Amino acid sequence: MILAGIFTAIFIPEARYLDFYINTIEWEVVVFLITMFVIVEILKENKIFDEIARFIVVKYHNNLRKMFYIICIVSTFTATIVEDLSIAMIFAPIIIVASRKLNIKPATYLLGMTICINIAATLTPFGSAQNILIANEFDLDVIWFLVNLGPYFVISLLITLLLLDKFSLRKDMEYCTSHLCSEEEFTEKKILAEPITDKKTFMKNLIGLIILIIFLVFIPELYLAGLIGALIFVLINPIRNKKGKSSISLSKYLSNVDYKIIYFFICLFIFVGLMELNETIAFIELLIENLSAQSEFILAIIILISTSLLSGLIDNTPVTIIFIPIIRVLFNQPEFYLGPLVVAFILGINLGGNFLPQGSAADMMTLEISRENNVQDMSYKRLFKVGGVFALLHILLGVGYIAILVFLF
Numbered sequence: 001m002i003l004a005g006i007f008t009a010i011f012i013p014e015a016r017y018l019d020f021y022i023n024t025i026e027w028e029v030v031v032f033l034i035t036m037f038v039i040v041e042i043l044k045e046n047k048i049f050d051e052i053a054r055f056i057v058v059k060y061h062n063n064l065r066k067m068f069y070i071i072c073i074v075s076t077f078t079a080t081i082v083e084d085l086s087i088a089m090i091f092a093p094i095i096i097v098a099s100r101k102l103n104i105k106p107a108t109y110l111l112g113m114t115i116c117i118n119i120a121a122t123l124t125p126f127g128s129a130q131n132i133l134i135a136n137e138f139d140l141d142v143i144w145f146l147v148n149l150g151p152y153f154v155i156s157l158l159i160t161l162l163l164l165d166k167f168s169l170r171k172d173m174e175y176c177t178s179h180l181c182s183e184e185e186f187t188e189k190k191i192l193a194e195p196i197t198d199k200k201t202f203m204k205n206l207i208g209l210i211i212l213i214i215f216l217v218f219i220p221e222l223y224l225a226g227l228i229g230a231l232i233f234v235l236i237n238p239i240r241n242k243k244g245k246s247s248i249s250l251s252k253y254l255s256n257v258d259y260k261i262i263y264f265f266i267c268l269f270i271f272v273g274l275m276e277l278n279e280t281i282a283f284i285e286l287l288i289e290n291l292s293a294q295s296e297f298i299l300a301i302i303i304l305i306s307t308s309l310l311s312g313l314i315d316n317t318p319v320t321i322i323f324i325p326i327i328r329v330l331f332n333q334p335e336f337y338l339g340p341l342v343v344a345f346i347l348g349i350n351l352g353g354n355f356l357p358q359g360s361a362a363d364m365m366t367l368e369i370s371r372e373n374n375v376q377d378m379s380y381k382r383l384f385k386v387g388g389v390f391a392l393l394h395i396l397l398g399v400g401y402i403a404i405l406v407f408l409f
Contacts, residue, residue: 080126110378123146123149
């Protein structure tokens with residue numbers, strides 16, 4: 001980053017001033033990320049989602065098929081608000097513990113959970129860090145996402161669940177009716193028998209989460225909704241000091257924020273600003289526009305495929321920041337409409353990394369938890385095969401969905 005700034009500054013005078021670097025950073029995005037990290041830290045500390053997962057298992061353990069659908073749907077919708085890695089860390093251990101008690105294979109439940117939460121980011125502007133960047137750049141709110149991407153999300157989620165049910169869950173259920181599927185003696189009954197957090201703490205944080213969602217829907221500025229939401233969660237979750245007295249402490253949660261991610265985003269903003277300054281972005285935009293032959297559908301598919309491939313090879317955050325100015329320039333062309341291009345962009349960015357397990361943090365966490373708990377039928381090879389097939393399916397569904405947007409609307 002420093003070398004890029006030095007080389008650009010040698011040839012372009014604008015890059016020699018501090019103001020350029022300060023103005024290049026999207027500070028609203030930085031603030032929103034910090035506020036969401038604070039909220040997630042509070043929810044994790046109070047084990048709110050752990051309790052939700054435990055409640056699902058206790059309530060639906062007599063109907064294993066319904067439990068599969070509820071676990072996948074709830075974890076997916078939760079991942080539209082909280083990062084998918086945290087959801088995998090919460091749901092995977094409880095799924096494994098429940099499976100041992102209920103004499104069922106955990107692999108299908110784990111596959112359903114991790115594959116479904118990989119498409120969760122397509123539903124909301126705060127479902128992933130990449131969506132936050134895109135929504136901030138193009139002024140997209142929750143309603144826009146629900147209208148333009150909601151149908152795709154619902155269709156792809158239902159198809160994924162039905163296929164997993166037909167080809168995996170049904171076979172496992174039939175096998176486990178006549179075989180012992182729990183290879184180890186179950187010793188962790190407490191996690192199912194007793195609440196993980198007390199009812200008062202759970203209810204006040206659940207209400208706070210509902211209020212946060214309302215703010216995110218109705219307040220156009222995401223950073224402002226995040227700030228108000230973070231303050232509410234800090235107020236309803238006072239901490240106790242060594243003397244046993246309760247006090248409100250924002251600094252405690254701010255100190256737990258992973259600032260490496262924040263610094264990473266700041267560096268990327270500056271890097272792309274330099275690329276715009278030296279016209280690298282303009283060159284890429286011209287190349288894509290020439291390949292599209294002035295066809296909106298072809299252009300959208302090029303964006304979908306190129307961002308998918310790049311997101312599968314490298315981290316999808318730099319791909320997002322590089323392509324944002326390209327989409328912005330293309331949108332200014334009179335022959336192109338923002339809707340299909342941005343939909344293709346969002347789908348490509350969020351789905352491309354799912355072809356390989358290492359492209360998804362949730363997939364890798366699920367594999368690690370499975371390995372630690374000796375889940376024999378949940379291996380890298382199986383997740384690579386099954387996850388890759390569904391990633392391809394989701395991309396193909398995206399192509400069909402974009403065709404409908406372009407030619408029918």
